Amino acid sequence: MANKTTKLPEKTDGPWITSFDPLAQKWTYSVDYNANYHEDSPFFHALGKGKLVGSACKKCNYKYATPRSYCMYCGKKTEWFDLPLEGAIHSWTICYFSGEPYLKDCPFMLGLIEFKGVDTLFMTRLVGVDQKDIKIGSKVKAMFHRKKTWSVNDVYFVKSD
Amino acid sequence: MISGGITKFAKSHPDKSFRVMCKEAFDTALADLGGKLTVDKIDGSVISYFSDHFTRQLKAGAMVQDFLGLCPKPNVRSEGGGATGGLCFQTAWQAVASGRMDVCAAIGFETMGTVETWKGNDFIALASDTNFDYPLGGFYSGYYAMMAVRHMHEFGTTHEQMAQVAVKNYGNAVHNPFAQHRKAVTLKDVDNSEMIAYPFRRLDICVMSEGAACCILASEEMAEKLCSNPIRVAGVGSGSDTMRMADRPHGKVPLLPHEKASDYKDLDYPGIHSFRAGRAAAIEAYKNAGITDPRQEIQAWELHDAYTCSELQQYEDVGICKYGESGPFAAAGHTAIKGKNPVNPSGGLLACGHPVGATGLMQMVFCFWQCQNTIAKHFGNPHCQVKKVKRAAGYSHAGTGTYITISILEKP
Numbered sequence: 024m025a026n027k028t029t030k031l032p033e034k035t036d037g038p039w040i041t042s043f044d045p046l047a048q049k050w051t052y053s054v055d056y057n058a059n060y061h062e063d064s065p066f067f068h069a070l071g072k073g074k075l076v077g078s079a080c081k082k083c084n085y086k087y088a089t090p091r092s093y094c095m096y097c098g099k100k101t102e103w104f105d106l107p108l109e110g111a112i113h114s115w116t117i118c119y120f121s122g123e124p125y126l127k128d129c130p131f132m133l134g135l136i137e138f139k140g141v142d143t144l145f146m147t148r149l150v151g152v153d154q155k156d157i158k159i160g161s162k163v164k165a166m167f168h169r170k171k172t173w174s175v176n177d178v179y180f181v182k183s184d
Numbered sequence: 185m186i187s188g189g190i191t192k193f194a195k196s197h198p199d200k201s202f203r204v205m206c207k208e209a210f211d212t213a214l215a216d217l218g219g220k221l222t223v224d225k226i227d228g229s230v231i232s233y234f235s236d237h238f239t240r241q242l243k244a245g246a247m248v249q250d251f252l253g254l255c256p257k258p259n260v261r262s263e264g265g266g267a268t269g270g271l272c273f274q275t276a277w278q279a280v281a282s283g284r285m286d287v288c289a290a291i292g293f294e295t296m297g298t299v300e301t302w303k304g305n306d307f308i309a310l311a312s313d314t315n316f317d318y319p320l321g322g323f324y325s326g327y328y329a330m331m332a333v334r335h336m337h338e339f340g341t342t343h344e345q346m347a348q349v350a351v352k353n354y355g356n357a358v359h360n361p362f363a364q365h366r367k368a369v370t371l372k373d374v375d376n377s378e379m380i381a382y383p384f385r386r387l388d389i390c391v392m393s394e395g396a397a398c399c400i401l402a403s404e405e406m407a408e409k410l411c412s413n414p415i416r417v418a419g420v421g422s423g424s425d426t427m428r429m430a431d432r433p434h435g436k437v438p439l440l441p442h443e444k445a446s447d448y449k450d451l452d453y454p455g456i457h458s459f460r461a462g463r464a465a466a467i468e469a470y471k472n473a474g475i476t477d478p479r480q481e482i483q484a485w486e487l488h489d490a491y492t493c494s495e496l497q498q499y500e501d502v503g504i505c506k507y508g509e510s511g512p513f514a515a516a517g518h519t520a521i522k523g524k525n526p527v528n529p530s531g532g533l534l535a536c537g538h539p540v541g542a543t544g545l546m547q548m549v550f551c552f553w554q555c556q557n558t559i560a561k562h563f564g565n566p567h568c569q570v571k572k573v574k575r576a577a578g579y580s581h582a583g584t585g586t587y588i589t590i591s592i593l594e595k596p
Binding site: 042045047050052058060063087088089090091095113114115116117118119120121122123124125126128131133134135142143144145146147148154159174175176 | 329382
């Protein structure tokens with residue numbers, strides 16, 4: 024015989040609403056991606072060996088400081104080459120605010136680095152530089168994290184002069 | 185273009201969904217035609233919004249189409265970062281110009297109030313290279329700040345000159361009832377506002393917004409039937425650049441009709457100081473509109489001042505001054521409503537807000553009203569109306585200049 028008072032158990036653990044009218048509540052959606060560096064993997068492997076590598080087009084004699092597996096001018100496959108570990112600041116900023124994952128790092132300094140004989144730039148964190156000492160053209164050198172994050176943050180630049 | 189509509193932009197609209205915002209912009213556009221345009225006369229639509237993350241709803245364009253009663257007509261979404269609204273306008277223009285549609289509605293929105301500002305910054309930063317740029321700090325203001333620092337280095341531009349843009353645009357918006365920020369600011373206010381990413385302070389940067397905008401485009405024949413003062417789309421152009429600004433070349437400046445190669449013989453272009461896609465868009469749009477000197481032939485601009493310095497950089501891309509001259513050009517007041525080349529008489533993104541998918545369409549609605557000479561009717565006062573507008577142009581901009589569109593309107 025059916026129980027006359029069949030009912031769902033009462034739930035008391037939320038979700039707690041953020042507003043009653045209009046009715047709004049917290050909603051969380053998170054994802055674990057298999058984020059793959061694909062053809063750019065050798066760049067990230069090189070960081071682990073204390074090396075910076077770029078892409079060179081033999082046909083155009085054009086050198087990219089940030090990896091591109093095909094040349095944007097002739098469409099041919101590029102080859103890896105070792106970038107110098109010293110460069111110069113092409114531009115910079117100090118961020119006092121950011122997106123959520125990086126708020127804990129604020130303030131942090133970003134820089135675009137130029138290398139002698141290389142046609143394009145490389146974006147990176149600049150570390151340990153005072154705003155009063157920083158100038159476009161200042162010499163900087165690459166430093167590598169001993170403990171890998173397997174990201175572009177495995178390299179950062181510090182002042183070298 | 186036969187009509188336009190905009191909702192009042194705000195940080196958030198807890199009382200209405202994106203469907204209702206779009207409905208309000210759409211109904212405003214229909215109402216402006218005095219009942220002559222009804223839904224059955226619209227052949228299809230282009231609906232734009234930038235981020236599925238903000239909307240928390242994939243394929244939201246289909247829900248707008250449905251909500252407005254436009255089913256089963258054709259509809260497509262256009263998306264291209266910050267230029268989403270400008271691309272939406274041009275996609276709708278293509279539908280009409282190709283003869284596929286006689287009347288096409290371009291509708292855009294963004295709902296940025298669904299998350300806190302720092303999460304919004306994160307969503308926006310996902311529109312930079314997620315392997316090479318985003319992990320360094322995930323912050324577009326930082327990228328733009330590096331472009332501004334280089335502009336300062338290259339041309340001697342100062343932060344005070346950038347702040348002049350803020351003073352001008354916030355000042356204009358005091359008279360624009362659609363704007364989100366309607367309080368005039370002084371150079372001192374800009375200087376005293378919080379540092380966000382050197383050299384940008386809080387008042388150098390636009391804010392998160394919610395809102396919608398709508399433009400109705402029609403063939404010449406339908407325009408004559410439906411509207412007493414239609415405005416011609418005289419020319420459109422668009423351009424693109426590398427996703428990573430680190431990859432931008434250092435070459436020669438592509439010239440506009442009124443420029444000479446000798447103007448720029450020592451300039452490495454675009455580097456990170458200039459927007460090559462903006463120059464490409466200008467070249468195409470001027471060619472289509474038959475413009476040989478934009479300084480004389482376009483009387484009002486709506487530029488994409490998400491950052492004060494971007495407005496300066498864009499003066500140069502569109503050729504209202506030479507590369508390198510934008511700082512002094514702004515400081516001299518040439519881009520004020522009563523200046524020789526008025527820019528952002530509406531208050532621009534800085535003051536109106538930047539609900540991404542709506543922004544480029546909002547700009548075109550303002551340009552449309554400028555050409556119609558109806559700013560006073562829509563704003564309730566004539567302050568922002570530029571005198572004797574024959575042509576007005578809107579400039580919509582994505583990434584660090586990754587996509588840029590320019591659309592030129594002309595009084596027939």
